Amino acid sequence: MFLFVYLVLLLVSGAQTGFYGVVYTYSFLDLQESGYFVINNEKLSFSSCEEYDLFVCSGNCSGQPVFTIDESRGEWCQKEFLFALPNASLTTFYTPAVYSNWTENRNGIELSAAEVRIELRNRSDIHKPNSSPRTNILPLVRVPSNCQRNINLLVSDPDGDEVRCRYAAGLECHTCTPPSVLTVSPACTLSFSPTNSSAEGPYAVQLTVEDFPRQSIILTNGSNSQEVITTSNSLSKIPVQFVFRVDPAAPSCTEGVYLPRFLPPTPENGAQIYTDVNQTVQINIRAEATQAVITELLFSGPLNVAKSSSGSGNFTLTWTPSAIDAELSHTFCFVVQANSSSSVYQSDLRCIFVTTRSNPTTPIPLTTTTATLTPSFTTTPPPNTTRQQTTTTTTLSSTIPNSTPNPGPYYVLALNAKISTTLSLKNNTEAILQQMKDELIRQGLPSDIILKLINSVELEVTIT
Known part of the structure; x- marks a missing residue:
């Protein structure tokens, strides 16, 4: 319960009137000597750095895990609050948060609110808890009223999940009125079309970003209770909030x-x-x-x-x-x-x-007859069987150690890959698998590795 209590104590309503948004992410790290850790990153933006300090640290952030990111003097200041949670419980945390009063905006949103869902149950596909999607945006994005603009929110997911964006709803916002001048797609593109001068001014944008597994998985909590999560169920959700300003025509x-x-x-x-x-x-x-x-x-x-x-x-x-x-x-x-x-x-x-x-590594681009590959491998002694995320589009990327590995069995770990080929996955599975096997062997894996296609996005590699 430590995480829930901590966030509620931090995210209390402020009396200031200059909130410019938040971006929250969390990352579940691998087992360390002292146990598991969850790294929480919370970027908060206000109209000034002094206002941030007053809200988060009662006016004095010295000695606190608070770091200034950037500021635009007279407009906004963004700082990040960073903390690590050791020995994380294998459970799910819902953290409703009330921040402060939004800066003045055209869509009538006064009090800022958000909801974070932190999923820390053990996943059956990656054998550890989930990490949230990762993304970012500036506290203030502006565009002239007569100019077309698409904002492509750059998102990624450490676990290879599908990331989707939508406007916040329900408990994810205090007032949930989306800006009339922006549309958002599940692929995380915000679109603005030229408008008239009557629509000029600032708008509060409140997004929710979620990650969805690419296949059904089982989540197991600390009491060994299990739940099946399908591709229609989100794992975690994070708030992404900022100000979008429509300026006079250019x-x-x-x-x-x-x-x-x-x-x-x-x-x-x-x-x-x-x-x-x-x-x-x-x-x-x-x-x-x-x-x-x-x-x-x-x-x-x-x-x-x-x-x-x-x-x-x-x-x-x-x-x-x-x-x-x-x-x-x-x-x-x-x-x-x-x-x-x-x-x-x-x-x-x-x-x-x-x-x-x-570890020091260097990405090396590679090519084959019908597939363009840029693989990356890690030579660490894991279990005998690992799974790799793949899709049948564009490139495959990762890293290869600079130093020569020690003689012995090699293993491929958590290789995220995208593959482009003219062959049909349905009709030419064996040919595609053979090309992938040849490429893995060329990169130093034993010649007796066994490849098995689990589904269209997952490949199992067994090293005997």
């Missing part, structure tokens, strides 16, 4: 004129960067706006990211992951902002994944 919606346009070497939206514990990552971002002056880069990401500028339109995000980030994929989101007269213009929201590996 003279032009063409990127690079008033609205900043990203230029190389800026990573593309959805790009994947791999790093290792204690290895520094630099994300270089460049943008231009010929009729406006670029003023700043705004971002949201993990704690301890440093932001710097080397001239107008040139920015760098620098981050060094620690041991607590091992095996986690963090979502970095950023925009570039520009001014022209009294108007503020924001680029598209761009988000990327940065995944931290626990």
Whole structure:
């Protein structure tokens, strides 16, 4: 019960009127020497950093596990509250949360509320509890009223589950009126179409993000009671809340004129960067706006990211992951902002994944006759049988150790894979399995491995 009590004590109603949203995620880590751990990340945003401190820490956050992420002075400040829960109970926690009064908005939402569901029962497919979906967004996203804009919320799931987005409902919000100017798809795309000036202003956006297993699984609690969860049942749910502002019309919606346009070497939206514990990552971002002056880069990401500028339109995000980030994929989101007269213009929201590996590794792209593969393997002595998530689309990605492994049996662990092939899974199963086996053997696995297709998304590899 520790987790439930802790959150309720933290998330009490505040008297301030400048709430700008929340993004909550949790990650269940593998067994450590002191037991299992659940890492909880709660990004909260208010109209100022002082308001955050007053709400969360009664005005003084020194000595607390609170870290400033970024701020846009005069608009918002985002900080993250991070804590680890040791020796987690194998149960399900529902944590209704009341935060504070929303900043003024057009859809009439005053008090912010959310509901988190933390699923910590043991899963039959991965043999450990669930981790929530991972995503991120800035506290304030803005667009001129005459410009089309799609916000593709970049989501991932550590367990390979399907992630779906929807507007919050019921206990997930105090007032559940969605913004009239935005539509949300289950695939987590928010769409804005040009509108008239009467719709201009800020809107409170309250989303719920859920993960669904790709096949029926069994959840077992600490008392060995079991429940079957199907693909229609969500495992966990997290709140994603922010402010969407419709600004006055821009003279032009063409990127690079008033609205900043990203230029190389800026990573593309959805790009994947791999790093290792204690290895520094630099994300270089460049943008231009010929009729406006670029003023700043705004971002949201993990704690301890440093932001710097080397001239107008040139920015760098620098981050060094620690041991607590091992095996986690963090979502970095950023925009570039520009001014022209009294108007503020924001680029598209761009988000990327940065995944931290626990051991030094290097991804190696590979190709075969009919399938494009970029595999990754780990040579650790696990049980004799492991399962790998696969789909019959695009690429297969992971890592291969730099050092030469010791002689002996090798095993493939938790390989998330996507495979693109011209062959039919229904009619050419044996041929596809043979190509996959050949590729695994080429990567160093024994020649007597046995591959069995469990279903369209799960492959079993047995090493004799």
